[in-house]
Amino acid sequence: MKYLRKITIILLISGIVSHVFVACQQKTASRQQVVRFWAMGAEGEAVQKLKPIFERQHPSIKLDIQTIPWTAAQEKLISAYASRNLPDVFQLGNTWIPQFAALNTLEALNTRIDTSRSISSAAYFRGIWQTNIIDSLVYGIPWYIDTRVLFYRTDLLKQAGFTRPPRTWQALYTMAKAIKKQSRSGQYALYLPTNEWAPFVIFGLQNGASLLKENSTRGNFESPAFLRAFEFLIRFYHEDLAPLGFTQITNVYQAFARGTFVFYISGPWNLPQFKRWMSDSLRDRWMTAPLPAPHADTIGCSLAGGSSLVLNRHSPRKQAAWTFIEFLSLAQTQVKFYELMNDLPARKAAWKDPHLKEDPYLRAFYQQLHHVKPLPKIPEWEHIAFAKIRQYVEYAARNKMSSRQALRALDRDTDKILEKRRWLLKRQHANSGEKP
């Protein structure tokens, strides 16, 4: 009994103390709001440098910035979701938006955009803006852009007898053949790592293929348009124009500098490193170009990749968090961010800045950005692309399967992955059918 009384007293005291603490915290909170922001990798560190500028302009808001590594970003975000610990605003790769929208954790931004003075859809590249829309709701504001273009060695291409980069698939193939003919052993025309699915999807989209069918509930990779694109690229492996696998090239920059390959389809994240490795005598021996197209009269599109800024639906500080998104979206912030990070601004106006305008390597990106297509906006896409497309690219590249067999198997696996989605849509349909 004696103990019980003691325990009760302790509990009571600790209760009072914690109450006082909470009250204190709330008091400070009313004066100054702390907005929690999560960004991935180096972007997080760069934002730290913009933090003082923002806090000076908005004295009532303090920023708490966390950097999470790219490799574990998705796990961390979803665990944070599961423990109700997501920050007020965070960075999201735009292919992840469908997943987090499915988790019902993103705030639709339509009304905020309508009343915003600084953010409007017209200020952004159209293809990039569209990646943030699911069923006409806008879930994210594009922050920076990752689209892929063709990196190539001008000197090696000239050696093979060509002065301009390929404009068509046919030209790419002809040049690759010519390059291979006069190359030493261990040298290739194109670097097409089998663990990257993106080039295959890009060429499919260029050829007019729709990747999924029936309201994105079934795979459509066996369609003639996709098959032709797939076969076109697989031929580079079979004819030894591209190295198999990805272990032969441990350092892609070093290999590019050494001339192990002439063409590489990649994105702006590689620009700073390529600039660093292609120094001195190699300085003027490389360039970027928009992707080649299936036919001479078409334009070769690329993927609308990149990162967006999203708002947590359950955040109690949405207005303050939105203010921060608006700040990061200003053209001058985006230019500053480019200077810090070399990330390509999503906002068109930022491209008028001389830093961007006068960089010859960025010209191809600017052209390409007008011709980008989004990926299917379903949560399962990551699984289909990173597990399945990759797997069957490798099977076809290593001649374990013909292209047609590989794509048939890819469709079969995709259908399996999308089973839940078919069930959900059917259920939704049945529910909405009952109501009226």
Next chain:
Amino acid sequence: MTGKKHFFAPFFFLTPALSAIFVFFFIPVIAAFFISFTDLDIYALGNPATIRFVGFGNYTRLLTDPLFWQALWNTLYFVLVAGPLSIAVSLLAAVLVNSRLTRWKALFKLSFFLPVVTTLVAVAIVWRFIYHPRFGIINYLLSLAGLHPIDWLGDPFWAMPALILMAVWKNFGYNMIIFIAGLQSIPEHLYEAAVVEGATNWQKFWHITLPMLAPTILFVTVITVIGFFQLFAEPYVMTQGGPLNKTLSIVLYMYREGFRWWNMGYASAIAFVLFFIIFVATLIQIKLQKAKGM
């Protein structure tokens, strides 16, 4: 009265440890067991109403999943080759290090144990260079012998042997330490008696060292096999399961299904199948040792 008191006393002291194990181990295991009968996925995380009870659906799907069989076969291959190899190497190293003729024992112990405590990611970077098809030291040695270079990690046939070699090198030091402890507990007079009888070194090893080490060998075998069945980090950092899924292990497959694609139900089913396999494998080992009369 006193007997009863003694019966409860240990539990009183065990409670803190047991409750931690219960909360952080048994509850998740039980939860995972139930999850393995559902299709808990990213949709269900967002909206619990979309979760479906699928009975043994995940388990029957596993049986028809070629990737699961591939992963199971790869894992068995790894366990059956790397397991005995690792035990043999560590026993050999232990005997050599423990030998009276060896000098600088501490130095050898330290250098053999060093790979165990080095992080795998750092080790992987070094081994990727060792295995590099054009600039790697192994292919350089092969070329000196007049052999063709091998794309160790990129060739579907050689990728798993390459991982086995690396895993054995990385792990044998740990077992070696246990073996050394076992060796040192063998009474010296047994060897002395053998010497008096005129036994050779080989006879001493075969008739004294091995039988006396039997309990240690059983322990090391069980621990090694359990550990090797959970092969994950080596393929995760070295090959990503490739080429052609030839190094995809069960745990790597489970990790991808669960934490990459968020198919928690399916991943839980894989976990329980793996648990069952390890359980049976351990039982067999213990039975075998018992049958030998050890």
